[in-house]
Amino acid sequence: xxxxxxxxxxxxxxxxxxxxxxxxxxxxxxxxxxxxPCIIAGCLPVYQDQVLLCKRAIEPRYGLWTLPAGFMExxxxxxxxxxxxxxxxxxxxxxxxxxxxxxxxLHVDQVQMIYLxxxxxxxxxxxxxxxxxxxxxxxxxxxxxxxxxxxxxxLKFYFSDRKTGHFPLRHLAMSxxxxxxxxCELGTHQ
Amino acid sequence: xxxxxxxxxxxxxxxxxxxxxxxxxxxxxxxxxxxxPCIIAGCLPVYQDQVLLCKRAIEPRYGLWTLPAGFMExxxxxxxxxxxxxxxxxxxxxxxxxxxxxxxxLHVDQVQMIYLxxxxxxxxxxxxxxxxxxxxxxxxxxxxxxxxxxxxxxLKFYFSDRKTGHFPLRHLAMSxxxxxxxxCELGTHQ
Ligand SMILES: [Zn+2]
Ligand SMILES: [Zn+2]
Numbered sequence: 001x002x003x004x005x006x007x008x009x010x011x012x013x014x015x016x017x018x019x020x021x022x023x024x025x026x027x028x029x030x031x032x033x034x035x036x037p038c039i040i041a042g043c044l045p046v047y048q049d050q051v052l053l054c055k056r057a058i059e060p061r062y063g064l065w066t067l068p069a070g071f072m073e074x075x076x077x078x079x080x081x082x083x084x085x086x087x088x089x090x091x092x093x094x095x096x097x098x099x100x101x102x103x104x105x106l107h108v109d110q111v112q113m114i115y116l117x118x119x120x121x122x123x124x125x126x127x128x129x130x131x132x133x134x135x136x137x138x139x140x141x142x143x144x145x146x147x148x149x150x151x152x153x154x155l156k157f158y159f160s161d162r163k164t165g166h167f168p169l170r171h172l173a174m175s176x177x178x179x180x181x182x183x184c185e186l187g188t189h190q
Numbered sequence: 191x192x193x194x195x196x197x198x199x200x201x202x203x204x205x206x207x208x209x210x211x212x213x214x215x216x217x218x219x220x221x222x223x224x225x226x227p228c229i230i231a232g233c234l235p236v237y238q239d240q241v242l243l244c245k246r247a248i249e250p251r252y253g254l255w256t257l258p259a260g261f262m263e264x265x266x267x268x269x270x271x272x273x274x275x276x277x278x279x280x281x282x283x284x285x286x287x288x289x290x291x292x293x294x295x296l297h298v299d300q301v302q303m304i305y306l307x308x309x310x311x312x313x314x315x316x317x318x319x320x321x322x323x324x325x326x327x328x329x330x331x332x333x334x335x336x337x338x339x340x341x342x343x344x345l346k347f348y349f350s351d352r353k354t355g356h357f358p359l360r361h362l363a364m365s366x367x368x369x370x371x372x373x374c375e376l377g378t379h380q
Contacts, residue, residue: 003198005191005223010198018318021263033195036228037262039301072227073211077294077363078301079377096377099359102289104267111229111268128208169289169359173267187269187286 006031037104040112041081042069044154045094047119050135051158053142054089057131061147067114067154068092068130082115090133092124099169101154106175114154116167149174149182196221227294230302231271232259234344235284237309240325241348243332244279247321251337257304257344258282258320272305280323282314289359291344296365304344306357339364339372 001024004011009028016023016032024033044067045052053065068089072081079096086092094117101114124133136142138159146152153172161167171187191214194201199218206213206222214223234257235242243255258279262271269286276282284307291304314323326332328349336342343362351357361377 001195003193003195005193005195005201008193008198008200011195034261035264037264038226039229071224072301074225074227074299075296077296078292079294079361079363099292099361102268104269106265106267109264111262171269171289173269 001033001035004029004031005033035109037109037111039072039078039081040069040110041072041078041085041115042067042113043082043086043094043096043115043117044100044158045086045090045092045117045119046158047122047135050137051141051155052090052092052119052124052133052135054130055132055134056147057127057129063131064145064147065142066147066151069112069114070129078113079115082113082117086117089127089129090124091127092119092133093121094119098167100167101150101157101170101172103150103153103172103174105150106173112150114150116158149184153184191223191225194219194221195223225299227299227301229262229268229271230259230300231262231268231275231305232257232303233272233276233284233286233305233307234290234348235276235280235282235307235309236348237312237325240327241331241345242280242282242309242314242323242325244320245322245324246337247317247319253321254335254337255332256337256341259302259304260319268303269305272303272307276307279317279319280314281317282309282323283311284309288357290357291340291347291360291362293340293343293362293364295340296363302340304340306348339374343374 004026007029011024011026013022014025054068055065056062068086070085086094097116100116103112126133157170174184194216197219199216201214201216203212204215244258245255246252258276260275276284287306290306293302316323347360364374
């Protein structure tokens, strides 16, 4: 951020009165421009003993497999966002079962929410965002070609929890160390 | 938004290629400025048979009672945000038990997450953000002086769930009708 979106003057970084963090502040119109994490919402669609994955047709991670998910928009709920993304990316209509994973991804300022969802029909197709869309059994999952560690986590939790039939919310925080190493912590509760 | 935060030129609202929503777009540097919901994170702190409320020292809803909660910042997890807000607003250190309510508030583009949390000690005090901080038993809750309907919801769920000792995640969507009426829907799952 270099310019004030309200008046067009240059912004500078400083700690506003009563605050304790650096913000982009406009010295002309005095607007404080806060920056906050975004929500990524999506589904883990299940049909019988298979899960639905999409091969990304867009960057980042073009050509790798992911669950249908994307940025939550203004004016919708987290569930509506998850359903919309599943429809847009995989042309699949699903029924949400429960919130399944919630991961704060600190190094990119995102919170990712994946809902466990049922597919009443094995109906899906490719889209502008997906080169391929396919159902996979556990032994068919392309573990080495998954797009994001959060997706790997969600799938591992799913196949593990499926043995018990109990799918509790998995609360995680992920961050990147100074050495670039990815660190994933379970929440203090389950 | 009137000006591009990247180059300072005027922005206009239009639907970018490959998109289906109006965005603020800069015709000079071609930046698309997305706007997304913010996360409000907080706690419902419990000490024995009492819950902790804060009387707001800031607008909106100055002088009304609320749970300690506020905007999640970049670089922290949702849990860290909830703990930080509880410390900042009530000087209370709590231990998170579980995610308890998640409410998409459509008319203000917010997602509010309230964590159920235990207070090991009845230790708390006022702050720049709270005129008063107090523990309340169920029969002492100032129901008519609560700041937000989401807070009323969380407290009602809590005192109801306390009878069973089971505190499932409550998933809600709240919106305002054209007539200004507030409408609150439970999620499709619990
Ligand atoms: Zn300005
Ligand atoms: Zn620009």
